[in-house]
Amino acid sequence: MTWSFSLGRILGSELRVHVTFFLLLAWVGFAAYSSGGLAAAVENLIFVLALFACVVAHEFGHALMARRYGIKTPDITLLPIGGLARLERMPENPMQEVWVALAGPAVNVVIWVLLVLLGAGMPLETLAQIDSTGPGLLNRLAYVNLLLAAFNMIPAFPMDGGRVFRALLCLKMDRVKATRVAALAGQAVAVGFGFLGLSTGNALLVLIAVFVFVAANAESQDVTMRSVARRVLARDAMITEFHALSPDDTLATAAQAVIHTTQHEFPVLSPDGKLQGFVTRNRLFAALADETPRSNPATSIMEPDIPKVRLTDGLEAVLDGLHKGAPAIAVCTAAGAMVGYITRENIGELMVLNGR
Numbered sequence: 001m002t003w004s005f006s007l008g009r010i011l012g013s014e015l016r017v018h019v020t021f022f023l024l025l026a027w028v029g030f031a032a033y034s035s036g037g038l039a040a041a042v043e044n045l046i047f048v049l050a051l052f053a054c055v056v057a058h059e060f061g062h063a064l065m066a067r068r069y070g071i072k073t074p075d076i077t078l079l080p081i082g083g084l085a086r087l088e089r090m091p092e093n094p095m096q097e098v099w100v101a102l103a104g105p106a107v108n109v110v111i112w113v114l115l116v117l118l119g120a121g122m123p124l125e126t127l128a129q130i131d132s133t134g135p136g137l138l139n140r141l142a143y144v145n146l147l148l149a150a151f152n153m154i155p156a157f158p159m160d161g162g163r164v165f166r167a168l169l170c171l172k173m174d175r176v177k178a179t180r181v182a183a184l185a186g187q188a189v190a191v192g193f194g195f196l197g198l199s200t201g202n203a204l205l206v207l208i209a210v211f212v213f214v215a216a217n218a219e220s221q222d223v224t225m226r227s228v229a230r231r232v233l234a235r236d237a238m239i240t241e242f243h244a245l246s247p248d249d250t251l252a253t254a255a256q257a258v259i260h261t262t263q264h265e266f267p268v269l270s271p272d273g274k275l276q277g278f279v280t281r282n283r284l285f286a287a288l289a290d291e292t293p294r295s296n297p298a299t300s301i302m303e304p305d306i307p308k309v310r311l312t313d314g315l316e317a318v319l320d321g322l323h324k325g326a327p328a329i330a331v332c333t334a335a336g337a338m339v340g341y342i343t344r345e346n347i348g349e350l351m352v353l354n355g356r
């Protein structure tokens with residue numbers, strides 16, 4: 001999910017907006033302009049900004065509740081379906097997870113109550129005209145908050161209701177299985193939205209369906225991976241049979257190594273077995289394509305900053321290093337000699353073998 005950009009920091013969290021959020025804004029704005037002209041479009045702009053503020057408030061509901069349990073929220077991303085607060089970690093206790101999940105929709109219910117107290121009326125017919133200025137700003141905002149709360153309480157991933165659902169399932173089964181059930185429910189809901197969107201010609205609903213489907217799957221995979229990572233140590237996952245380069249090898253030697261092995265990453269080891277860095281196949285190809293002389297030292301294209309773990313470290317540390325973009329994670333003895341390394345590819349193989 002890199003299709004988002006930053007708006008700045010609020011209350012300790014970076015506020016990011018996903019590009020699809022603007023599709024929602026554009027859809028609402030266009031509908032108003034084509035039916036009511038400029039005045040309607042201006043009112044809609046105000047409405048959209050207020051809606052934006054309500055979605056932000058919803059996410060801060062999650063973030064502030066999580067903070068009560070000592071969990072930080074590094075960033076919040078706004079999406080058409082209400083946004084995602086990325087918590088630093090999930091609460092261990094299922095009931096804490098329930099409270100964090102409920103805090104978001106609860107904020108929208110509170111806003112709705114406040115708007116009703118301010119005089120927002122609730123004739124149900126206006127719901128169909130939520131994208132026009134007919135029903136009045138206050139009424140529309142009240143409705144939108146009720147919709148945000150209701151939509152997010154659907155008991156399926158990735159909605160907040162899905163987290164509540166999973167936490168309740170966790171009381172009966174393990175977390176991986178509970179996540180799979182909640183994700184499956186999410187994909188069933190997504191298929192339902194997809195059909196509804198296609199049959200009514202509502203492109204936004206189809207977009208939401210695709211997003212829900214993908215997000216439900218990603219959540220399920222992530223939890224499976226984390227659960228495997230918790231059970232496996234670095235020494236069980238590392239590559240121990242590999243071809244290493246020495247610090248005085250040239251690019252020509254490295255090119256030979258690429259041809260004679262199936263490796264994509266080559267550790268450069270000094271004579272005492274200490275790791276100096278990794279030469280990757282991609283960097284080598286790029287150097288040769290730039291017509292760098294083949295007699296240049298291989299260390300000139302080496303990536304020197306390779307994260308190191310101990311043999312008995314858990315795989316979670318390895319996953320974090322790979323997520324930050326390292327080509328490999330070195331597994332070293334207490335004395336500092338490299339005995340193996342772990343790449344994204346062999347983590348993938350491990351997941352296939354241990355993941356179910």
Ligand SMILES: [Zn+2]
Nearest residue numbers: 104105152160
């Ligand atoms: Zn939420």
